[in-house]
Amino acid sequence: xxxxNALKQGVIQKIFSSILKSIKSIxxxxxxxxxxxxxxxxxxxxxxxxxxMDASAVTKVSHFVMGFGQLARKQFVKGFIYLFIQLGxxxxxxxxxxxxxxxxxxxxxRNFITLGTVEGDVFTPTDNSMLMMLxxxxxxxxxxxxxxxxxxxxxxxxxxxxxxxxGKKVLSFKEDLAELLDSRxxxxxxxxxxxxxxxxxxxxxxxxxxxxxxxFDAQHPAGQVLFDWVGFENFKNVFSGQGEVSVRFIPVLSxxxxxxxxxxxxxxxxxxxxxxxxxxxxIKLKKLWRTVFILxxxxxxxxxxxxxxxxxxxxxxxxxLLMTVGLIDNPISFLGTATNPMTARASVLFxxxxxxxxxxxxxxxxxxxxxxxxxxxxxxxxxxxKRQAFISITIPYIVFVTTPYLITSFxxxxxxxxxxxxxxxxxxxxxxxxxxxSTDLLVTWLYxxxxxxxxxxxxxxxxxxxFLITATGTLLSYRKSKAYKEEEAFQ
Numbered sequence: 001x002x003x004x005n006a007l008k009q010g011v012i013q014k015i016f017s018s019i020l021k022s023i024k025s026i027x028x029x030x031x032x033x034x035x036x037x038x039x040x041x042x043x044x045x046x047x048x049x050x051x052x053m054d055a056s057a058v059t060k061v062s063h064f065v066m067g068f069g070q071l072a073r074k075q076f077v078k079g080f081i082y083l084f085i086q087l088g089x090x091x092x093x094x095x096x097x098x099x100x101x102x103x104x105x106x107x108x109x110r111n112f113i114t115l116g117t118v119e120g121d122v123f124t125p126t127d128n129s130m131l132m133m134l135x136x137x138x139x140x141x142x143x144x145x146x147x148x149x150x151x152x153x154x155x156x157x158x159x160x161x162x163x164x165x166x167g168k169k170v171l172s173f174k175e176d177l178a179e180l181l182d183s184r185x186x187x188x189x190x191x192x193x194x195x196x197x198x199x200x201x202x203x204x205x206x207x208x209x210x211x212x213x214x215x216f217d218a219q220h221p222a223g224q225v226l227f228d229w230v231g232f233e234n235f236k237n238v239f240s241g242q243g244e245v246s247v248r249f250i251p252v253l254s255x256x257x258x259x260x261x262x263x264x265x266x267x268x269x270x271x272x273x274x275x276x277x278x279x280x281x282x283i284k285l286k287k288l289w290r291t292v293f294i295l296x297x298x299x300x301x302x303x304x305x306x307x308x309x310x311x312x313x314x315x316x317x318x319x320x321l322l323m324t325v326g327l328i329d330n331p332i333s334f335l336g337t338a339t340n341p342m343t344a345r346a347s348v349l350f351x352x353x354x355x356x357x358x359x360x361x362x363x364x365x366x367x368x369x370x371x372x373x374x375x376x377x378x379x380x381x382x383x384x385x386k387r388q389a390f391i392s393i394t395i396p397y398i399v400f401v402t403t404p405y406l407i408t409s410f411x412x413x414x415x416x417x418x419x420x421x422x423x424x425x426x427x428x429x430x431x432x433x434x435x436x437x438s439t440d441l442l443v444t445w446l447y448x449x450x451x452x453x454x455x456x457x458x459x460x461x462x463x464x465x466x467f468l469i470t471a472t473g474t475l476l477s478y479r480k481s482k483a484y485k486e487e488e489a490f491q
Contacts, residue, residue, distance in 0.1 A: 449462065
């Protein structure tokens with residue numbers, strides 16, 4: 001017993017030591033990133049000041065009137081575009097136009113701090129705290145995009161200064177367009193993509209994160225009751241509160257990690273074995289077998305999952321067959337209404353094999369067909385057996401190439417929504433009236449908290465934790481993998 005306890009303690013110490021090292025590594029990485037950021041900002045300000053002193057008079061004016069440097073050099077189209085950007089930005093910023101009674105601009109920044117002050121009554125509408133937060137984030141985004149346009153205006157005017165000093169001609173509008181389609185084509189393609197990322201990804205993500213620092217929940221519906229900033233209170237409640245989130249967070253997180261591990265590696269190993277089997281020289285009709293398994297990819301996943309749920313239901317063909325054969329007397333519930341949570345968990349893991357194996361099989365088949373034959377020939381000359389060549393060449397090559405896929409697959413399984421939601425709905429239910437069931441993952445629980453319970457603040461907290469887990473796991477595992485350290489090993 002003492003030896004077992006010592007072994008357990010040693011394992012636990014190693015786990016905590018590994019976690020502490022990871023946290024230390026992440027903290028040091030964040031610290032270095034902040035130092036580089038501060039130094040980078042400092043260098044940019046120094047360079048900005050030097051460039052201002054070195055610039056011509058028209059470029060110095062462009063620091064205050066956007067487009068002036070271009071207009072002074074007869075680049076009318078570009079100059080009016082920059083001027084229009086400045087005038088439009090100042091119009092929105094200082095006039096603060098309203099949408100649904102909530103302003104955008106300077107007033108939005110003030111409201112962003114208070115999240116509303118008018119509680120409202122029968123005759124006066126309540127301030128919409130959600131819109132005030134949203135428009136505050138939008139205004140900050142507009143400021144950021146304006147700064148980018150402002151710097152572009154100065155860079156363009158200063159570039160003209162340098163051309164004139166070198167005795168060269170300032171480019172016309174047509175020449176600028178030709179350059180954007182030739183030497184600067186990357187700018188033409190990247191600018192819309194970056195704007196799309198800012199508008200549709202970064203700003204909504206910032207808005208979602210900020211909700212975690214408020215008390216926006218079912219007791220504070222937007223437009224009816226004001227909600228406020230509460231700092232890190234929601235994060236404290238996850239570990240020290242009395243509600244569902246504090247009680248069910250660790251169990252749901254644990255099952256999420258267990259699900260992600262088994263769902264990832266079962267599909268990965270089974271897919272590799274299937275590809276190796278199909279690619280054996282003695283197997284005939286290889287294309288037919290690949291096609292059969294690819295059919296599961298061709299059929300929309302949600303249709304496959306709904307069909308499997310019907311097949312495994314209490315009155316489905318599987319139960320009817322078992323009862324007809326005489327193996328069972330009463331129907332067995334395999335999924336959301338199972339009496340034993342382990343039955344539902346094992347069922348979804350087994351069904352996930354049907355969904356995930358074909359992807360790994362396809363990828364591995366392509367890898368096997370592209371392994372250089374020179375490696376096998378060299379191994380044969382050195383006297384290696386087929387088994388040794390398989391262990392020393394085939395497996396390392398497959399693992400090396402598929403490591404990024406393995407990592408992304410693990411992250412994808414952490415945030416897997418369709419399989420759990422469509423098969424079990426998170427069930428079987430857990431005693432105590434909790435919304436999070438036995439098979440709920442963090443992402444399906446988040447859905448229930450926000451859509452069903454309107455607990456947007458706690459849903460946002462869970463979303464942040466999910467992101468931290470996936471991002472940290474992805475970065476650490478990839479940086480420690482051979483695919484990262486030995487990138488050119490198989491090239």
